[in-house]
Amino acid sequence: MGEQRILQKASLGELFAKLIAGGQRILAPVKSDDRVEFAAVKTPDQIAGDYIQTTTSAKTAVFPRYETMLRFRLKGKDVDVDELTPEAKPTVLFGVHPCDAASFATLKAVFTWDSADAYVEPKLEKTTIIGLSCTKGDAYCFCTSVGGGPGDTRGSDILLTPIDATKYLAEILTDKGRAIVAAAPQLFTPANGEAKEPVLAKIAPRFAADKLAQKLSALFGKTDVWLNQSLRCIGCGACAYACPTCTCFDIQDERQRYGGVRMRCWDACGFGMFTLHASGHNPRAKQSERWRQRIMHKFSYQPERLKVLGCVGCGRCSRACPTDMNLGEHMQSLAETTV
Amino acid sequence: MEALQKKARALLEAGTVKVVIGYTAGTDVERARAFFARNAEQTQQLIFDARCCQNLATYLMKPEVKALGKAALVCVPGALRTLMQYAVENQLADETVLALAVTDAGEVVELPKFAAVEEYLAKMPRGLTPEQQQELDRIDKLPLEERWAFWAAELARCVKCYACRAACPLCYCSRCITDVNQPQWVPVASDPLGNLEWNVVRAMHLAGRCVDCGSCADACPEGIRIDLLNHVLAREASAHFGAEPGYSTRKDYALSAYKPDDKEEFIR
Numbered sequence: 001m002g003e004q005r006i007l008q009k010a011s012l013g014e015l016f017a018k019l020i021a022g023g024q025r026i027l028a029p030v031k032s033d034d035r036v037e038f039a040a041v042k043t044p045d046q047i048a049g050d051y052i053q054t055t056t057s058a059k060t061a062v063f064p065r066y067e068t069m070l071r072f073r074l075k076g077k078d079v080d081v082d083e084l085t086p087e088a089k090p091t092v093l094f095g096v097h098p099c100d101a102a103s104f105a106t107l108k109a110v111f112t113w114d115s116a117d118a119y120v121e122p123k124l125e126k127t128t129i130i131g132l133s134c135t136k137g138d139a140y141c142f143c144t145s146v147g148g149g150p151g152d153t154r155g156s157d158i159l160l161t162p163i164d165a166t167k168y169l170a171e172i173l174t175d176k177g178r179a180i181v182a183a184a185p186q187l188f189t190p191a192n193g194e195a196k197e198p199v200l201a202k203i204a205p206r207f208a209a210d211k212l213a214q215k216l217s218a219l220f221g222k223t224d225v226w227l228n229q230s231l232r233c234i235g236c237g238a239c240a241y242a243c244p245t246c247t248c249f250d251i252q253d254e255r256q257r258y259g260g261v262r263m264r265c266w267d268a269c270g271f272g273m274f275t276l277h278a279s280g281h282n283p284r285a286k287q288s289e290r291w292r293q294r295i296m297h298k299f300s301y302q303p304e305r306l307k308v309l310g311c312v313g314c315g316r317c318s319r320a321c322p323t324d325m326n327l328g329e330h331m332q333s334l335a336e337t338t339v
Numbered sequence: 340m341e342a343l344q345k346k347a348r349a350l351l352e353a354g355t356v357k358v359v360i361g362y363t364a365g366t367d368v369e370r371a372r373a374f375f376a377r378n379a380e381q382t383q384q385l386i387f388d389a390r391c392c393q394n395l396a397t398y399l400m401k402p403e404v405k406a407l408g409k410a411a412l413v414c415v416p417g418a419l420r421t422l423m424q425y426a427v428e429n430q431l432a433d434e435t436v437l438a439l440a441v442t443d444a445g446e447v448v449e450l451p452k453f454a455a456v457e458e459y460l461a462k463m464p465r466g467l468t469p470e471q472q473q474e475l476d477r478i479d480k481l482p483l484e485e486r487w488a489f490w491a492a493e494l495a496r497c498v499k500c501y502a503c504r505a506a507c508p509l510c511y512c513s514r515c516i517t518d519v520n521q522p523q524w525v526p527v528a529s530d531p532l533g534n535l536e537w538n539v540v541r542a543m544h545l546a547g548r549c550v551d552c553g554s555c556a557d558a559c560p561e562g563i564r565i566d567l568l569n570h571v572l573a574r575e576a577s578a579h580f581g582a583e584p585g586y587s588t589r590k591d592y593a594l595s596a597y598k599p600d601d602k603e604e605f606i607r
Contacts, residue, residue: 035562238500238502241499252528265499324371
């Protein structure tokens with residue numbers, strides 16, 4: 001639960017000014033046209049008010065859709081290589097919903113599981129998450145089925161809950177969170193046992209991810225189940241790119257005649273190219289096999305190997321899907337399928 | 340809706356088709372989703388209303404759907420035009436798909452042959468919607484720098500998820516140029532150059548072929564109006580080559596047909 005304080009909404013501006021003066025960059029949900037995305041802000045009035053989710057997840061702050069790794073130049077028979085280490089800017093991610101905050105555990109598990117990723121890990125290290133509890137959800141949300149909740153504290157360094165029109169209940173959860181408080185201690189006043197539950201969104205659980213994880217390997221061979229679920233899937237990467245926990249990338253050399261750059265770019269398991277071998281063989285040649293892989297990876301392989309689910313129930317994949325593949329609904333249906 | 344369900348049931352019970360590809364209710368009230376009715380009972384879930392706009396003809400090219408057997412396809416006008424273009428490009432043989440059109444009055448019209456589809460389409464209004472035309476005119480009138488700024492801002496949001504390609508019925512290539520990597524013709528990164536190249540290449544490959552179903556823009560999770568690029572190229576293909584894809588099965592579409600009287604002013 002962490003230490004509880006009260007933060008007045010009106011004092012956010014002062015907090016932001018202190019953080020920026022302290023060298024922090026603040027990324028927060030900002031409205032542009034009919035969409036809301038994380039973007040750099042200076043003052044709280046730039047932050048979007050009424051929305052369910054940003055279209056793109058908070059992961060882009062640490063794992064952007066493309067990143068240049070090195071530059072190379074051909075010099076006679078030699079190659080000159082400049083390795084580029086991206087700058088990890090001290091960043092406060094503000095207004096991150098609990099599902100997105102929870103996704104950072106998955107990102108960390110993937111990008112540090114054998115060695116620390118040179119590009120992502122330094123950014124994770126320098127990122128502080130000020131979460132914001134959800135007061136509403138929609139038909140795509142299913143955080144409570146995957147161990148989360150609209151007021152879940154996991155992943156946040158500070159979790160804010162708007163308990164009324166003027167103030168937040170602030171739960172100070174980690175050392176990074178305490179460092180934020182230390183930047184402006186007078187703004188965080190003592191709490192008086194205020195409860196956050198009354199204002200939280202009600203998200204009814206649809207399935208139990210921990211129980212389903214054990215069942216999934218038995219469902220693996222039920223090809224009809226996967227085929228029926230994925231018939232309407234058209235095989236794009238919208239779900240993976242909207243997802244806060246999808247971490248697959250591809251490394252590409254963008255070459256010009258005498259040099260070029262090496263980049264890593266997001267990749268997605270929905271694409272036929274994803275597993276295509278140089279021989280021409282494709283171990284996941286059908287869309288139904290690729291769909292099964294997506295589910296198995298998130299709900300079976302990752303919990304087994306990294307002790308963390310690959311899904312936080314934010315529902316972005318389903319909102320982004322051009323064919324309305326609703327993940328919560330599909331997972332519920334798998335939970336109800338007899339083995 | 341009832342007429343459609345009844346028709347679908349009759350077709351499946353008689354064994355005329357193995358699957359009716361249509362729509363059913365989606366996650367929320369604003370959305371419908373594709374639905375594959377394979378038995379009489381499932382036909383109860385079919386719907387048809389204003390939410391139903393995805394071009395379902397795209398599924399005819401999907402191996403798993405082909406494997407289901409002969410299909411009846413619930414067609415919005417864009418899907419009917421797609422069938423015409425599939426015929427032109429030799430992607431679909433006549434009478435292999437039963438097109439079902441739903442009239443404004445809710446009647447279901449069976450269009451078993453390409454000739455019937457062509458006849459049905461001949462009675463429908465053509466051209467861009469007022470909204471499309473207005474947006475196109477607006478961008479057309481912008482000075483060059485502003486037009487460039489508009490597209491740079493639009494395409495900057497592209498994440499290269501290829502939902503546009505996947506939703507497009509005419510992006511049916513088993514190996515898309517963007518997946519050809521020896522050499523890599525189109526940059527993979529969703530950086531400014533990569534995004535510009537991808538979206539322009541896609542639009543060019545659809546010039547004179549695009550049937551203006553709008554599925555690419557509907558599919559884009561970033562809300563990019565990529566359909567506008569297609570409209571511009573459709574206008575050019577029409578002006579220079581008289582192309583009007585989607586209204587006939589004549590095998591003379593602009594990208595594949597040579598005509599001795601083709602204008603050549605663009606060769607300089």
